[in-house]
Amino acid sequence: MTASLQPKASHYVGGQYVEDTAGTPLVSTYPADGSTNANLHAATPAIVEQAIAAADAARAGWAAMTGSERGRILRRAAEIIRERNHELSVLETRDTGKPLQETLVADAASGADCLEYFGSIAAGLTGEHIQLGADFAYTIREPLGVCVGIGAWNYPTQIACWKAAPALACGNTMVFKPSEVTPLGALKLAEILTEAGLPDGVFNVVQGFGEVGGALVGDARVAKVSLTGSVPTGRKVYAAAAADMKHVTMELGGKSPLVIFDDANLDDAVSAAINANFYSSGQICSNGTRVFVQSGIKDRFLAELKRRTETATIGDPMDEATNFGPMVSQTQVDITLGYIAKGVEEGATLVTGGKAHALGGLYLEPTIFADVTDEMTIAREEIFGPVMSVLTFEDEAEVLARANDTDFGLAAGVFTRDLARAHRVVAGFEAGTCWINTYNLTPIEMPFGGVKASGVGRENAQSAIAHYSQLKSVYVGMTPVEAAF
Numbered sequence: 001m002t003a004s005l006q007p008k009a010s011h012y013v014g015g016q017y018v019e020d021t022a023g024t025p026l027v028s029t030y031p032a033d034g035s036t037n038a039n040l041h042a043a044t045p046a047i048v049e050q051a052i053a054a055a056d057a058a059r060a061g062w063a064a065m066t067g068s069e070r071g072r073i074l075r076r077a078a079e080i081i082r083e084r085n086h087e088l089s090v091l092e093t094r095d096t097g098k099p100l101q102e103t104l105v106a107d108a109a110s111g112a113d114c115l116e117y118f119g120s121i122a123a124g125l126t127g128e129h130i131q132l133g134a135d136f137a138y139t140i141r142e143p144l145g146v147c148v149g150i151g152a153w154n155y156p157t158q159i160a161c162w163k164a165a166p167a168l169a170c171g172n173t174m175v176f177k178p179s180e181v182t183p184l185g186a187l188k189l190a191e192i193l194t195e196a197g198l199p200d201g202v203f204n205v206v207q208g209f210g211e212v213g214g215a216l217v218g219d220a221r222v223a224k225v226s227l228t229g230s231v232p233t234g235r236k237v238y239a240a241a242a243a244d245m246k247h248v249t250m251e252l253g254g255k256s257p258l259v260i261f262d263d264a265n266l267d268d269a270v271s272a273a274i275n276a277n278f279y280s281s282g283q284i285c286s287n288g289t290r291v292f293v294q295s296g297i298k299d300r301f302l303a304e305l306k307r308r309t310e311t312a313t314i315g316d317p318m319d320e321a322t323n324f325g326p327m328v329s330q331t332q333v334d335i336t337l338g339y340i341a342k343g344v345e346e347g348a349t350l351v352t353g354g355k356a357h358a359l360g361g362l363y364l365e366p367t368i369f370a371d372v373t374d375e376m377t378i379a380r381e382e383i384f385g386p387v388m389s390v391l392t393f394e395d396e397a398e399v400l401a402r403a404n405d406t407d408f409g410l411a412a413g414v415f416t417r418d419l420a421r422a423h424r425v426v427a428g429f430e431a432g433t434c435w436i437n438t439y440n441l442t443p444i445e446m447p448f449g450g451v452k453a454s455g456v457g458r459e460n461a462q463s464a465i466a467h468y469s470q471l472k473s474v475y476v477g478m479t480p481v482e483a484a485f
């Protein structure tokens with residue numbers, strides 16, 4: 001075990017680490033070799049109570065501070081994260097198995113961007129004034145109260161920041177439950193926020209499996225739940241939140257289309273397909289896993305895609321030359337191998353990959369299927385592993401109908417040099433986040449989220465503010481009050 005990865009305790013509540021060894025054991029392991037990063041415990045009901053009580057108690061004081069004061073703390077936390085980016089990236093790699101080459105630029109770094117962004121706009125959050133003749137009205141932007149954040153395991157630090165930063169900027173407090181698979185990054189964020197001056201109890205972390213998430217969602221003191229996870233979990237959490245009419249943000253799964261027309265720049269389209277399927281070993285919600293290629297470019301596209309995919313550097317995630325690491329868990333390996341077997345069984349053509357990698361353990365080969373049809377299981381269900389399905393199409397109307405023929409609606413992309421067609425296709429996509437001639441870029445300045453079964457609400461950008469605050473409308477009568485009698 002790497003001693004330095006063992007946190008002082010499992011949970012962070014009221015500005016300090018707390019433990020309850022009665023909780024179910026929860027082990028963080030390094031996916032690259034199975035070694036133990038840290039031994040933790042899931043939260044007991046006593047810890048859940050302590051965390052919600054701490055967030056509730058901190059609410060009034062935090063909300064009473066000015067936006068400038070709150071923003072300064074968030075921006076200071078962003079600075080600390082940037083100063084410690086290397087150490088935090090190593091931690092993220094140990095927790096997730098993602099290559100250091102990725103975590104150095106995509107995880108803590110994007111969390112810092114998020115804290116900086118919301119720290120910068122906190123002072124400018126306002127209501128509005130509405131003149132009504134001699135009378136007028138105004139709105140007050142109020143925080144919601146105690147928010148619960150629940151994370152997935154693929155971007156543990158980024159997800160914690162994407163939820164905490166807008167919530168805290170608006171004057172809410174938060175209890176965050178990381179995925180049981182990747183418990184470490186959120187604890188570091190809590191430590192750093194304290195160091196940056198965050199009052200105790202404003203951001204708390206409790207560990208645990210689904211039942212701890214369920215206990216948090218069911219607590220009457222909680223005003224809002226923001227979940228990043230799968231659609232089945234989303235349905236449960238949304239239903240539980242509805243009982244108390246809680247606000248929700250749901251960032252769920254996808255089976256997103258990436259449409260490549262004959263006139264596309266071939267190299268860029270291949271790069272995008274690789275990024276859209278094999279970054280983070282394919283464990284990204286917005287991945288473009290249904291790659292629709294127009295028939296005229298298909299053979300050249302597949303040849304180049306296969307050639308480049310077979311040059312992936314697969315190995316030790318801590319080696320900065322590695323650009324494809326292990327899967328996060330044996331569960332995810334088994335799920336992915338199951339889908340690969342289905343692809344073969346249902347008649348798709350295996351272009352490359354298709355099995356466990358020679359390195360063994362949790363390593364898989366990046367896998368590409370061609371001649372995939374719309375009804376095949378690998379074209380319909382989210383795999384969340386490095387499996388790309390290539391489908392062929394003839395014309396625009398056809399591909400748009402096929403791209404939208406799914407319950408999911410998280411993301412979509414199009415490659416073409418025809419400007420009008422690009423915008424027309426994007427307008428037709430039933431997806432919350434779209435890209436033209438690129439894929440999977442999610443800067444903090446751009447709203448992110450899904451439609452249909454992929455989610456409710458938006459994270460990032462100004463739009464997140466609407467999901468972490470509510471308006472109180474105040475009508476001010478300046479004239480005599482008229483009555484019928």
Ligand code: NAD
Binds near residue numbers: 251384
């Ligand atoms: P998951 O749904 O299994 O778990 C997500 C989180 O919910 C975990 O913390 C889990 O402990 C918790 N949970 C499970 N059951 C719960 C319950 N009944 N009540 C409350 N909490 C509960 O998802 P996962 O396997 O951790 O992550 C992969 C999924 O997340 C994929 O479907 C992926 O597409 C999705 N995802 C979406 C986004 C996005 O922004 N849209 C980002 C990353 C991942």
